[in-house]
Amino acid sequence: MTDAVITDVPRSVSDARAAGRFLLIASTVLLCVWVLVPIYLLIVNTLSSPAEVTGFPKTGIPSFDFGSVQFFLSFAGVARALWNSVLVAVLTMVLSIGLGAPAGYALSRFDFPGKEAFRLLVVMTRAFPLPLLALPLAVMFIRVGLDDTALGLAIVHTVLAIPFAVLITFSLFSGIPIELEEAAWTLGCNRWQAFRKVVLPLVLPGIAASAVFAFTISWNEVFAAAVMTIENRTLTAFLIQSLNVSPLHLKFAGGAALVIPALIFIFAVRKYLFAMWGIANR
Amino acid sequence: MKNQSRLLLAGALAAAMTATATVAASAQVLFWSTQASPIEETQAMRENVLAGFEGGVDFQPQEVGPFVTRLEAELEAGSGSIGIVGALHGELSTYADSWADLSDVDLGGVEVNETFLELGKLGTDQQLYIPWMQANYVMAANRQALEYLPEGADINALTYEQLVDWMEVLATETGSPKFGFPAGPQGLKHRFFQGFLLPSYTGSTVTKFRSAEAETAWNTFKELWQYTNPASTNYAFMQEQLLNGDVWVAFDHVARLADAFNQRPDDFVAFPAPSGPAGRGFMPVLAGIAVPQGAPDIEQSKALVAYMMQPETQVATLLATNFYPVTDAPLPDDLPPSAQALGEAISTMTGGEDALPALLPVGLGDLGGQFNQVYTDTFERIVLANQDVRAVLDEQGNALASLMEQANAPCWIPDEPSEGPCPVE
Numbered sequence: 001m002t003d004a005v006i007t008d009v010p011r012s013v014s015d016a017r018a019a020g021r022f023l024l025i026a027s028t029v030l031l032c033v034w035v036l037v038p039i040y041l042l043i044v045n046t047l048s049s050p051a052e053v054t055g056f057p058k059t060g061i062p063s064f065d066f067g068s069v070q071f072f073l074s075f076a077g078v079a080r081a082l083w084n085s086v087l088v089a090v091l092t093m094v095l096s097i098g099l100g101a102p103a104g105y106a107l108s109r110f111d112f113p114g115k116e117a118f119r120l121l122v123v124m125t126r127a128f129p130l131p132l133l134a135l136p137l138a139v140m141f142i143r144v145g146l147d148d149t150a151l152g153l154a155i156v157h158t159v160l161a162i163p164f165a166v167l168i169t170f171s172l173f174s175g176i177p178i179e180l181e182e183a184a185w186t187l188g189c190n191r192w193q194a195f196r197k198v199v200l201p202l203v204l205p206g207i208a209a210s211a212v213f214a215f216t217i218s219w220n221e222v223f224a225a226a227v228m229t230i231e232n233r234t235l236t237a238f239l240i241q242s243l244n245v246s247p248l249h250l251k252f253a254g255g256a257a258l259v260i261p262a263l264i265f266i267f268a269v270r271k272y273l274f275a276m277w278g279i280a281n282r
Numbered sequence: 283m284k285n286q287s288r289l290l291l292a293g294a295l296a297a298a299m300t301a302t303a304t305v306a307a308s309a310q311v312l313f314w315s316t317q318a319s320p321i322e323e324t325q326a327m328r329e330n331v332l333a334g335f336e337g338g339v340d341f342q343p344q345e346v347g348p349f350v351t352r353l354e355a356e357l358e359a360g361s362g363s364i365g366i367v368g369a370l371h372g373e374l375s376t377y378a379d380s381w382a383d384l385s386d387v388d389l390g391g392v393e394v395n396e397t398f399l400e401l402g403k404l405g406t407d408q409q410l411y412i413p414w415m416q417a418n419y420v421m422a423a424n425r426q427a428l429e430y431l432p433e434g435a436d437i438n439a440l441t442y443e444q445l446v447d448w449m450e451v452l453a454t455e456t457g458s459p460k461f462g463f464p465a466g467p468q469g470l471k472h473r474f475f476q477g478f479l480l481p482s483y484t485g486s487t488v489t490k491f492r493s494a495e496a497e498t499a500w501n502t503f504k505e506l507w508q509y510t511n512p513a514s515t516n517y518a519f520m521q522e523q524l525l526n527g528d529v530w531v532a533f534d535h536v537a538r539l540a541d542a543f544n545q546r547p548d549d550f551v552a553f554p555a556p557s558g559p560a561g562r563g564f565m566p567v568l569a570g571i572a573v574p575q576g577a578p579d580i581e582q583s584k585a586l587v588a589y590m591m592q593p594e595t596q597v598a599t600l601l602a603t604n605f606y607p608v609t610d611a612p613l614p615d616d617l618p619p620s621a622q623a624l625g626e627a628i629s630t631m632t633g634g635e636d637a638l639p640a641l642l643p644v645g646l647g648d649l650g651g652q653f654n655q656v657y658t659d660t661f662e663r664i665v666l667a668n669q670d671v672r673a674v675l676d677e678q679g680n681a682l683a684s685l686m687e688q689a690n691a692p693c694w695i696p697d698e699p700s701e702g703p704c705p706v707e
Contacts, residue, residue, distance in 0.1 A: 050545070075325055131347060138355030142362060226348035227355065230312060230363055231340070242321040242343065245468065247541055248522055250321055 042259060045252035053249040068253035081238035082261065084150060085219060088234055091154035092161055092218035093211045099158065100165025101207060105195075107166070108173035123163050130160075134227045141228060148230050156224045161214035168210040172203045212269050219262055235261075310338040311365035311579070311586050314353065316373060317415075317569050318603045319343035323537075326602035335589050337582060346373070353377065353574070361576050365583045371568045372642050372650045374411045375404050381572040383408040387584045389591050393610040402570055405645070411570035412587055415596070415605035418566050419473060420627040422520065422539045422552050427530040430455055437553040438630050442482065442502050445556045449509035452530065461510040462529025465661070468518035470535055472654040475661060477565020477640040478533075479503055481696050482558030487640050488686065488704045489697045492679035499558065500664050500671050507665050515666070524550060535567070536628065537604040540620035547619030554631030561638030563696070564631050568642065569605060638696055645691035656682045679706050 045053050046069060047062035072078060106112070107119065137156065138147070146152035176199055184194035225237035235258065243254040318327045324343050332339040344352070349369070356362025357380045367374070374381070385408060398413035423437070430452045431437065435444040449461045465471045476487050483499035484490035511517075511529050520532035521541040532539070533555065542550050555564055571590055573583040589595055593611035600606055600613070600621060606628070607613075617625070631637065646653050660678045663669045683706040693704035 071322075071325075075321065131351065134348075134351050135355055135358075138352060139359045142355060142359040148363065223348060226344065227351045230342060230352075237348075239321075242319055242324055244345070245319050245519070246321040247519075254321070 039259065039263075042252060042255050045249065046256040048249070050247065050249040053252060068249045069256075071250065072253050072257055077233065077238060078235070078257070081233045081235040084229070084232050085235040086261075087150045088154045088157060088225075089215045089218040091150060092157040093214045095154060095158040096161040096165040096214040097169075097207060097211050100162050100210070101169045103162075103166045104169025104171075105173050107170045109178065119167075122166050125159050126163055130221075130223045134224055137224075138227050147228065148232055150229075150232055153225055153228050153232075153234070154218070156228060157218040157221055158214075160221065161217045164213050164217070165210050168213070169203070169207060172206040172210075173199070176202050208269060212266070215265065216262065309579075310340040311335075311582055312363050313339050313341045313366050313368060313586070314349065314364045315341065315343045315368035316346055316349050316370065317343065317368055317605070319345070320537075323603050327599075331595060331598045331602050334595070335586055337585075339586060349373075356576060357574065359576075361578075362574070363578060364574055365577045365579065366586050367572045367574060368414055368569060369572075370642065371401060371411075371570060371644075372646070374570050374572050375644070375646075376650070377572075378404045378406065378410055380574055380576075381410040382575045382577070382580060382583075383410070384412050384573060384584065384587060385409040387412065387587050389588055392591050392593065394591065395608050398568055398570075398608050401568060401641075401644075411572035412591065413608040414569045414571045414590060415599055415603065416566055416568050416608050417536050417605045418564060418628045418631070419470070419478065419533065419535050419555060420539070420552050420624060420631065421531065421533050421555055422524060422542065422550055423532075424524060424527070424530040425549055425551060427452055427460065428551065437551065439634075440553065440556045442479075442499075442506070442556045442558050446502060446506050446509070449506060449531065453509040456530075459509045459511050460530040461506065462517060462520050462523045462532035463507075463510050463514045464517045464520055464532075464534050464538070465514045466516045466518040470538075471661060472657040473535075473565055473567075474533060475657040476643075476654075478555050478563045479558075481560065481563030481638050481640040482556070483560055485560035485638065486697045488682065488693060489700075489707055491682055491706050492675045493707065495559070496675060497671050500660075500675070502558075503661075504665055504671075536620075536624040539624065540604040543620035543623050544618055547623070550623070552623040552627035554627055554634070557636050561636040562631060562634055563638045563640050565640045565642065566632070567605075568608070641695045643691075644694040646685075646689045649685055649689045652685055653682075656685065682706050 044058075044060065044062045047064050047066070049063060049065035049067060052058075052063060052065070103122070107115065141147040141152050146155070180198050180202075181194045184198045185191070189197065220236060221234075222236045222240050225234045229237065239254050239258060243251050246254070313332065318324055318341075324341065327343075328339075328341050332341055350373075353364065353367065356364055357377065387409075394413055398416070399409070402409055402411045402413055404410045421437075421440075427448075428437070430448065432444060432447045432451060435448060440448075449459070452460045463469075463471065463474070479499050479502075480487055480491070480496060483502075484493055484495040486493075490496055511523070513523075513528065517523055519538045519541075520529070520534035521539050523529045524532055524539070524542040525545060539552070543552070554562060556562070571587055573580060573587065577583045590599070591609060593607075593609065596607035596609055596611040597614060601618065604620060604624065606625065613621075613625075632639070643650055643653050656678055659681075660674055663674045663678075664671050686703040686706065690703050692702065693700040697704060
C-alpha cells in the first residue's frame, strides 16, 4: 500500500518545464537548420573548385577556390544588373506602398459601394499568369516608350505586389481603433494631422514589412523582367535563364549572387519585420 | 520617422531620375538568341566571337518563352530594338513572314553548305535566314566502361542490341545501372526518338510511327531503360553525370557533353550513336541568323550577319559554343579536347555507309512543341508508365496524324516526300 503511494508521486513542475524547454530548443534548432543548411551548402559550393562541386564524397568545408566567384564578377553586366534590380525593387516598393496603403486605409475606414468587389478585384490581379499578360504589355510599352525602363518594369511589378500591400495595410489599419483618431479630432487635429501624428507611427513598422514584401516580389520576378527589359536587365532576368543551363559550380555561384543581396537587405530591415510580430528591440 | 520618410522619398526621386536617364539606347546591335545561353558560352560569345565587330554587339541569350514573347511583341508593335535573331531552324521557321530578305548580304566569298542555305529559304525564294552553325548528338563513355564492352562490339559501329548487351554487363558487373539519358524537363529526349531511335529501326520519323518496326524500337529502348540510371528523368546535361560518375555511358547533344571532355579529356571517349536495322539514324541541329524587318538599323544587322559567317568568326563560334561551322572555314589544329573528340565522333557517324540523316521538323511552325510532346508522351507512357506498346503507338499515332493535318506539313527527310500532309500509316 505504502509502495503504491510512493510510486504515484506527481512529477515535479521542473520536470515538465524541462521537457518544455527541450521541445523549445529542439524546434529552434530544427528551424535554424532548416534555414541555415541550404545557405551553408550554397556558400560551401560557391567557394569550391568545379571538381569538388561535382565530386563525391564532399568534405563540407570550403576550399576557398574563388574561380566561380571570379567568373561571376567578370561576367559582363552583373554589377549593372544588380543595380537595376535594386532600382526596380525600390521603385516597386515606393509605388506599391504609395498606392496600396491609401487603398488599405480606405477599405478599413470607409464604407463605399463596391467595397467587397474592390477587395476581390485587387486579388484578381494575381489570377492571370504573367506569360499571358507579358505580350500585350510589351507591345503597349514599346508603343508608349516605357519599354526597357526601370520605371516600366516597376509598374508591372507593382501590379503583382499591390494585393499584398492593400491587404496587409488593410489589416494594419483595422487593428488601430478608430477611437484613437476620433480622440485626436476632438483635440483639434484635422483628418490628415490625426492620421500623421496618431495612426502613422503605429502602423509604420507594418508598412515597412509590407514594403519588404513588395521588394522581394520584385526581386524574384523573372518573366516580365526578361521580356520588358533589354539594356536594363534585372539580376534575376540576367542570371536565372543562363544559370538554368549552366554547369553546377556556376549554378551555385549564381545562386549565391542572387541570395546574398536579398539576405543583406532582409538583415538590414529585420527590425521592422520583428516589429510587425511585436518583438521589437529585443 | 521623419528622416526615414524623407530618405525614402529622396531614394524614390533619385531612382525615378536614373530610370529616365538610362532610356537613351546605345547604337549596339542587339543579338537576340536562343543559343549559347549557358553562362560560360555567353561569356565566350561576347568576348571571343562578337568583340571584333565594329560598332559593338549586345548578345542576349534567352529561354524560348521570353525569347518568343519579346520577339512577337516587337513584331506586333512594328518597331523594336532586336537587330538580329539567332535560333534553331524550327524556331525561325515560325516567323517566316517577319524576316528581311538576306539574299543581298555579301559574304565575301564564303562557301555556305548548299542544303542548309536551301533550308534557310523556308520554302520561299528569299533567303530568310542564313545558316549560322550546326551541331549533332553523339554518345560519350567513361573509359572504364570500355572494359566491359561485349566481344565483337566496336564502339564506332555499335548497334542498339549491342548497346543493350553492353549496358546489361555493365549494370551486373558494377552493381548499378550505368547508362544515362537526358530525360529531364530540360533534357533533349524527344530528339533521340525523332532522329535516332525511330529512324534507325523504321527509316522514318513520322510515316512509320505505328509500324511493327517502331514497336521493336520501343521494346529495345524499354530493355535499355532497365540498365539506365533511374535518376535520368532529372538529367538535362549529361556532362554533369559523366563527370560525377553517376553514369558511365550517355547520349546527348555535343554542346551538353563538351564540358566533360574539356575537364578530363583522358577519361572519356565519344562515339557515334548506335545503328538499327534501317541504318544509323542521326539528327543534325541547324541554327540560323535572321534579321527582323523592323530592326533599328537593317544595314548594320546585315553587316553583323556577314561578320558571323567569316572563317575566323565561325571557328571562334565553335570554340565558344561547340557548334560547328556551316561554311568551308578551315579548322585549326589546336582545337580543345571536346571539339576534337566530339567532332571525330560526328564525322564517323555522318560519314559512315549506313548514315541516315533525319532533319529537324520542317513546316510545323508553332506546332513544333506539340510535335515534340507526341514523342515525349509516347516515351513516358511506354517506358515510364509501362503501358502496352501497341496500344500507345496506335493512340499517339492518331495524335501525330491529326497534328500533321493541322499543320498541313508534307514529309521531310528521312520520310518519303508526300503530297499534302505527311501521312501516319
